[in-house]
Amino acid sequence: MAVSNSEIAAVLDEVAALLEISGASFFRVRAYETASRVVRDLSRPVSRMIKDPDADLTELPGVGKDLASKITEIATTGDLPLRRELEEQVPTGLMDVTKIAGLGPRKAYALYLALGVTDLDSLLEAARSGKVKTVKGFGPKTEANILEGIYAVKGLGRRLLWSDAEPIAARVVEHMKALAGVERAVAAGSFRRLKDTVGDLDVLVVCADAEAAGEHFVSLPGVTRVIARGPTRSSVVVDDGVQVDIRVVEAGSWGSALQYFTGSQAHSIALRSMALRKGLKLNEYGVFREEDRVAGETEEDVYASLGLPWIAPELRENRGEISAAFEGSLPSLVELRDIRGDLHVHVETGEDGGTLAEIVKAARRKGYLYIAVTNRAGSEADGKALLETWKRIDRVNQTGSGLHVLRGVEVEILSSGTLALRDELLSHADIVVAAIHTDTRMNRPRMTRRVIKAMSHRHVDVLAHPTGRVLGETLPYQVSMDEVIAAAARYDVALELNACPRRLDIDDLACHSARDHGVKIVVATDAHSARELDYMRFGIHQARRGWLEKGDVLNTMTYRSLVKYLRHR
DNA sequence: GCCGTTTTCGGCCCGACTGTTTTCAGTCG
Numbered sequence: 001m002a003v004s005n006s007e008i009a010a011v012l013d014e015v016a017a018l019l020e021i022s023g024a025s026f027f028r029v030r031a032y033e034t035a036s037r038v039v040r041d042l043s044r045p046v047s048r049m050i051k052d053p054d055a056d057l058t059e060l061p062g063v064g065k066d067l068a069s070k071i072t073e074i075a076t077t078g079d080l081p082l083r084r085e086l087e088e089q090v091p092t093g094l095m096d097v098t099k100i101a102g103l104g105p106r107k108a109y110a111l112y113l114a115l116g117v118t119d120l121d122s123l124l125e126a127a128r129s130g131k132v133k134t135v136k137g138f139g140p141k142t143e144a145n146i147l148e149g150i151y152a153v154k155g156l157g158r159r160l161l162w163s164d165a166e167p168i169a170a171r172v173v174e175h176m177k178a179l180a181g182v183e184r185a186v187a188a189g190s191f192r193r194l195k196d197t198v199g200d201l202d203v204l205v206v207c208a209d210a211e212a213a214g215e216h217f218v219s220l221p222g223v224t225r226v227i228a229r230g231p232t233r234s235s236v237v238v239d240d241g242v243q244v245d246i247r248v249v250e251a252g253s254w255g256s257a258l259q260y261f262t263g264s265q266a267h268s269i270a271l272r273s274m275a276l277r278k279g280l281k282l283n284e285y286g287v288f289r290e291e292d293r294v295a296g297e298t299e300e301d302v303y304a305s306l307g308l309p310w311i312a313p314e315l316r317e318n319r320g321e322i323s324a325a326f327e328g329s330l331p332s333l334v335e336l337r338d339i340r341g342d343l344h345v346h347v348e349t350g351e352d353g354g355t356l357a358e359i360v361k362a363a364r365r366k367g368y369l370y371i372a373v374t375n376r377a378g379s380e381a382d383g384k385a386l387l388e389t390w391k392r393i394d395r396v397n398q399t400g401s402g403l404h405v406l407r408g409v410e411v412e413i414l415s416s417g418t419l420a421l422r423d424e425l426l427s428h429a430d431i432v433v434a435a436i437h438t439d440t441r442m443n444r445p446r447m448t449r450r451v452i453k454a455m456s457h458r459h460v461d462v463l464a465h466p467t468g469r470v471l472g473e474t475l476p477y478q479v480s481m482d483e484v485i486a487a488a489a490r491y492d493v494a495l496e497l498n499a500c501p502r503r504l505d506i507d508d509l510a511c512h513s514a515r516d517h518g519v520k521i522v523v524a525t526d527a528h529s530a531r532e533l534d535y536m537r538f539g540i541h542q543a544r545r546g547w548l549e550k551g552d553v554l555n556t557m558t559y560r561s562l563v564k565y566l567r568h569r
Numbered sequence: 570g571c572c573g574t575t576t577t578c579g580g581c582c583c584g585a586c587t588g589t590t591t592t593c594a595g596t597c598g
Contacts, residue, residue, distance in 0.1 A: 063570095137590090275582090285584090
């Protein structure tokens with residue numbers, strides 16, 4: 001059986017959580033967490049590495065002899081004896097208990113020992129009956145927080161789409177800037193790193209009067225609960241259940257505070273370790289040699305003091321960006337203005353669907369050189385409508401509007417991996433985008449074979465939304481992206497990065513891996529209306545997180561180059 | 570549990586806030 005990297009990482013995470021609850025050394029716990037992250041971020045499957053005599057797991061950062069053998073065991077058997085032992089000692093339901101804000105592993109374990117709390121339900125019972133506040137180290141406030149927080153965990157636990165977080169962030173920033181004395185205000189954290197989903201919002205503010213800024217912050221309209229209110233740091237929950245944290249600093253610490261508050265945590269830890277090795281100390285107030293602050297006013301200063309160029313927030317995940325920065329090999333990331341067209345657009349698809357004329361007008365307004373109209377074809381029966389659409393496209397092109405409309409199709413990949421349209425028809429398309437919308441619950445080997453068979457078809461140019469995920473709704477298909485990327489390189493098929501904010505499919509890691517394999521990416525909106533052409537910027541966010549440069553993205557090409565590429569591939 | 574142009578042992582990022590404490594552990598980011 002082939003155990004995927006994310007499955008291995010999940011076992012390591014569970015071991016880390018159970019170890020932490022049982023009181024293991026913080027550093028031992030962190031070793032498991034680090035290993036989990038390293039395995040999850042790996043572009044090669046561990047299950048294949050362990051069969052390769054040239055590959056050595058101990059060469060991975062944070063993986064020593066012991067963890068290498070444990071990872072090998074998980075990759076082989078799917079589980080670990082240590083995890084099973086811990087499961088006997090520690091009720092796994094306590095992992096849910098630690099998700100309650102303010103309840104960590106130590107307190108959860110204390111409640112288990114004192115009251116026999118094993119999960120959220122038994123905790124709720126204990127809190128309701130007033131037993132929690134009788135335990136040493138607990139009081140009435142903690143008990144009240146548990147009663148309040150437990151429903152949040154049961155109902156919530158979900159992350160916001162980046163595109164949904166954006167208006168909330170804008171609201172908070174605007175509110176803070178309205179206060180006299182606030183010099184700067186910006187949303188940092190995973191929002192600034194442009195992650196596809198955002199857990200909570202972190203806002204950094206420069207204000208001489210920190211007290212006034214904190215007071216003003218908790219007066220933000222829509223605040224339903226104040227979690228913490230300190231002189232430099234406060235946290236609230238706003239109407240939609242989103243936690244917003246604010247941190248107030250002085251202007252001289254802006255850069256170091258912005259670095260610290262942007263994260264990621266793994267990136268920050270790596271930077272701080274690096275500082276220590278150079279005899280420096282990095283915290284949110286600056287970079288210090290002994291007592292002297294040697295940097296801190298700007299992020300550029302902070303990185304420069306460590307001998308590094310500034311690193312774009314999108315890259316700050318400790319996935320190799322620090323060594324790339326050190327070597328001067330950071331990617332020159334693709335930008336929205338590099339995009340020359342959209343290669344996945346639908347027209348006249350029901351009541352809300354945009355007309356061809358509307359879409360063309362909107363695309364021209366964006367300054368695009370081309371778009372591809374790729375209406376769906378799920379069976380041979382759709383061939384007739386497709387030909388009609390193509391005829392209308394021909395007429396638009398004859399008007400010579402300056403925008404080239406490509407005659408495309410989004411053709412269904414049937415269960416067997418064959419395409420829903422016959423070759424003769426496909427051969428007349430300017431661009432063929434293949435995708436799966438039906439029979440999505442296959443096992444991994446079958447689904448992978450199905451996709452790769454479709455990619456081997458000589459007319460297929462692009463594989464659209466390759467994993468089918470819809471954030472917060474639909475899990476990705478069981479498909480080996482590693483094999484799909486290898487096939488894309490072999491058959492010279494581009495992979496789509498679907499820019500719809502609910503999809504953003506493929507993800508950042510797959511983008512990075514595709515780039516490493518020389519596979520071209522198409523960033524496309526899958527727009528069904530003129531307005532949805534604006535999704536492009538979300539796709540660019542993800543592309544940047546995936547280290548993509550302009551040259552990695554197919555639709556940065558001029559029209560002439562694109563046509564040449566499509567004809568000769 | 571990992572790791573080493575000071576180290577194979579003794580470190581491991583660092584500070585703010587809360588609640589429960591009579592001086593600090595636990596939690597969080």
